[in-house]
Amino acid sequence: MGKYQRYAEYKDSGVDWLGEIPSGWEMWKLSHSYVEIGSGTTPSTSNEENFEGDIPWITTGELRENVIFDTNKKVSQKTIEQFPTLKKYPIGSVAIAMYGATIGRLGILGIEATTNQACCVMTKSKILNNKYVFYWLQAFKNEIIQLSSGGGQPNINQEKVASLKISASTVESQLQITKFLDYETAKIDRLIAKQEQLIALLQEKRQAVISHAVTKGLNPNATMKDSGVEWLGQVPEHWECIKIKYITTTFEQGWSPQCDSRPADSSEYGVLKVGCVNGGSFRNYENKALPPELEPRLQYVIQKKDLLVSRANTKELVGSAAVVQGDYPNLMLCDKLYRLKLCKDVLPEMVALYLSIGVVREQIELGATGASHSMQNIGQETIKELYYLLPPYQEALKILESVQQSNQRFEELVTKAQSAIHLMQERRTALISAAVTGKIDVRNWHSPHDAMVF
Known part of the structure; x- marks a missing residue:
């Protein structure tokens, strides 16, 4: 983070895992900042008519740090009327998963939608920008999970989410931070995607090498x-x-x-x-x-x-x-x-x-x-009844040795790419955390695209 400036003065945030924040920032409790923080329910699956509508119904599996434009299942207005805890939330709302293996996952509603009971949804706020909150919750996902209870299936509840305190400056400053993070995380995400593509190609190549070896042999x-x-x-x-x-x-x-x-x-x-x-x-x-x-x-x-x-x-x-x-x-x-x-x-x-x-x-x-x-x-x-290709024993040993050696090379390359992804993900989280806690000052940051002349 050395290339970014810091704010002139800092103060204690009052939250151990947040540390200091700029002196002009505040800590905003989500329950005091949002018009509504709610959840949803799962309509009875025994009645197929419950899922024969056109209103999106979000589950935690669809929360992938993404903007949600469609869902696997949809409910009808009649279903919503039958289940009082099933509500429609507006576009732009932030959803966080509260249960099990998906706990802490996030999504922003790109559509008006309902959710199941494992999603906590924050709707509108005059104090906090939803995209900013989305980033903030990403940065402190591990800390939020630490608030969970339960054994094999840890969970947080709506009250714990609502009690979270968010470090933030003015809405205008929040917008500036989200612009900065949109640009910088997009760059990191593109680099991660390239490494993921490389891993897929390596795995594909590995399978091609194995396939050729066990069906054609080593002698061209x-x-x-x-x-x-x-x-x-x-x-x-x-x-x-x-x-x-x-x-x-x-x-x-x-x-x-x-x-x-x-x-x-x-x-x-x-x-x-x-x-x-x-x-x-x-x-x-x-x-x-x-x-x-x-x-x-x-x-x-x-x-x-x-x-x-x-x-x-x-x-x-x-x-x-x-x-x-x-x-x-x-x-x-x-x-x-x-x-x-x-x-x-x-x-x-x-x-x-x-x-x-x-x-x-x-x-x-x-x-x-x-x-x-x-x-x-x-x-x-x-x-x-499957046909098998049986080479002479000594030739089979050489094929097996060759495949094992090539597999080792591929595994080393995949491990290297996975390590690069891990480092970039850590960098991404650290950058978001620094921005939403004011450890770096991006008020004077401008997107390189702003200076482009066409």
């Missing part, structure tokens, strides 16, 4: 042949195109007893959760502790080199696969997972990579059953 001069499978096309001539059922010695699924919600410790048995294979790497901590009164089924204890495939999962994750890299004598297979033990000349890591590539994922999704927007299932036959 290898003689190719028609695989005989339309969706696989040309493959190396010396590779075998074989169904997965012919390279497995065991194909089974586990069990799902009623378990505790916590992971098992080293002295307990645990049953794996289906998420243990998400992302292509085995995560042993994704398990639930088996209650001591239940007898473990030791035939389902997982072992090193087991190939696990998710049988029941979301559309994007059904069929995800990972290889167990060690022995876990206290962890057992659940019934949402398949365990495949492969013939001795087949590398399970290669099969897991193969199941992750696009053309194979398409076949898995075609064979899946269940609602497209929720949990889907794949039967054993879907996996067993």
